[in-house]
Amino acid sequence: MTAFAFSTVANILSEPGVTQRLGDIIAERFPGTRRPFIVTDAGFLRTGLLTLPTLSLEQAGMLPAHFSGVIADPPEAVVLDAVDSARRHEADLVIGFGGGSSMDVAKLVAVLAGSAQAIGEIYGIGKVSGKRLPLVQVPTTAGTGSEVTNIAIVTTGATTKTGVVAPQLYADLAVLDAALTLGLPPPVTAATGIDAMVHAIEAYTSKHKKNPLSDALAREALSLLGRNLLPACEQGDRLKVRQAMLLGACLAGQAFSNAPVAAVHALAYPIGGIFHVPHGLSNSLVLPHVLRFNLPQAAHLYAELAGVIVPHASGSEEARAEALIVAMQQTAKMTGIETSLRQVGITENDLDRLANDAMLQTRLLGNNPRELSRDDARAIYAAAL
Template sequence: MGSFVFNTSRSIQFGAGALSRLGETARSVVGQRILLVTDPGLRWTGIVDRALGALSQAGIEVTLFSDVEADPPEAIILRAVAIAQDAEIQGVIGLGGGSSLDVAKLVALLAVGVETLQSVYGVGKAKGPRLPLILVPTTAGTGSEVTPISIVTTGASEKMGVVSPVLLPDVAILDPELTYGLPAHITAATGIDAMVHAIEAFASANPNNNPLSRMLAVQALQLMAPAILTAVHHGTDAKARGDMLLGSMLAGQAFANSPVAAVHALAYPLGGHFHIPHGLSNALVLPHVLRFNALTVPGPYIELAPHMFPSLGRLEGQERAAAFCEALEQLSRDCGLPQRLRDMDIGEDWLPRLAHDAMNQTRLLVNNPRTITEADALAIYRAAY
């Protein structure tokens, strides 16, 4: 076995009602003056008010930043950093979906004033220090609460990543009750996103692919595969919601250390150009990327198939890998997600541009189990069209 490194969040608190402990946790970890980072949509749910109440009871002074946008642009991050510095905050809490958590990570890093956003793009560029950080996810999909990654939209459509262990939070608080009110289409898209994290982590060609990540990926899929349709169609089912949130976190731990690959690389241009939510972008290209990979590297999918779909255990070899791709496509369909790029009002003339832009995601493509050329990317987009 080769050497590897495995990092994750220092403390994880999981359980129904865990948000009620936010105040006492923040007082011991973050300090008296904090920036709470969230998005405007979440404010209407009452969750932000519950968080503010818990923090107020603990005697914590809160500055609220609730302007996070999906696929956050640089300007949003820099605005939040400026507010944090003006308020002389001592720490940061991120509350919401992946975008809010990603912004919170970067605010905690940049508000110190040692590094700039431009200087930390890439892998291992961010060195710290950062302010104390607590992350509280309200979707079961991104796993951002346990990943050292923050994704930023730069320019009109391109996305860049900040990847460094410094971004891992001090505490991740996972409360399944916060996901009960998620609409079905968001539950579906974020759930498929989490499954993609586990699948790509398990199959990753990254040198740091390791036994811990593979074990976590399998456990994540065993939890989420039976739960996702219940969570989508019966959103207040406590067990399904808990399994999805825990599975999402385990998948996050997996891909945080064994990075994702071509599914994400081909999904990013869809989000950048057409503002398709990240989870749905992944779902649209997932079966087509996996079919491409399975032609020459079927092993990971042969191994994963019965963990997600036990009936596929009766099949062997390439037949099982092919059936795995079909079953994933059917699962997405059963979740009610759009299935084709044309369903998203993407013109066929856009496909070459998407393929060209996907090739810029070298950080991700290098992890794919099968090498992808621009011609291959175009063929995958055509298959997805």
């Protein structure tokens, strides 16, 4: 067996409605906390779902503050604004409430609020020095898995994204409360759910760092997500289904944090960066076409995953791998989300720019089971039109 290392968050708490007791949980696990700092976005703040968690913190004798300026694909300026707000509040603990963008900003606030490091000094892998503020992550979508990853993505130019990867970005506690996800509309549920499935598929087939623990987590994640995605879209008020989706996304996050994602994400990033397509939908649009490109190198692994998603699939490895790809296409179609690049405003004239940008994602492309050239990237985008 190949040697491997596996890292993840210290604690996970999975229970519907648990954030209504957030104050007691923080007081018990982080004694002495007085000034928690909540990072979220304006949309989630407007739902009113933060009212009870905030009240719980106050009843536990704390003085919470909110930063609700997070936007999708957060730029540096938003991160720095949040860091300044946390410093002014004299925050002694950070809580991320939201999707991947809010949780990513929360990670960076926890790292930078008490540090002399500039944000530009921490881009890359292992560049964060020193400690951080205690960090709690509460996902409000079942998708990114950011609550259990050590990665934060920042928009650093007009369309470019840069990652911060460091062990300090692992939270002290991830809290999975499906009650916070009940109001998610079907298109968001679908796109974020497929995003989580992509995390599991890419972790299972990652060229580097794939290991028995990430494999087990990826398979269980796919099982949970595959069984519950359509019910979550069709009957979004079912708490049990929503909790299963949150857990699936969390397990997929643990998998890809250790066995990193690859070409699906590399080709999705330019779609999001240039055309402002949500990340999960960007992944879904290119997923089947990247999987087909990878078949010569990864058919045996895709066949194994077909046993999880389409257990009735039979025949050769290639036939079962194709069944997995078709199942993912059908899943996207049945949820009603867009399934072609044209549907999100992308034309043939955009493909060269997309291909050029995708090739800049060298960190991700290096994990792909099959080497991918610029011409390959363009061909995949063309197939996705």
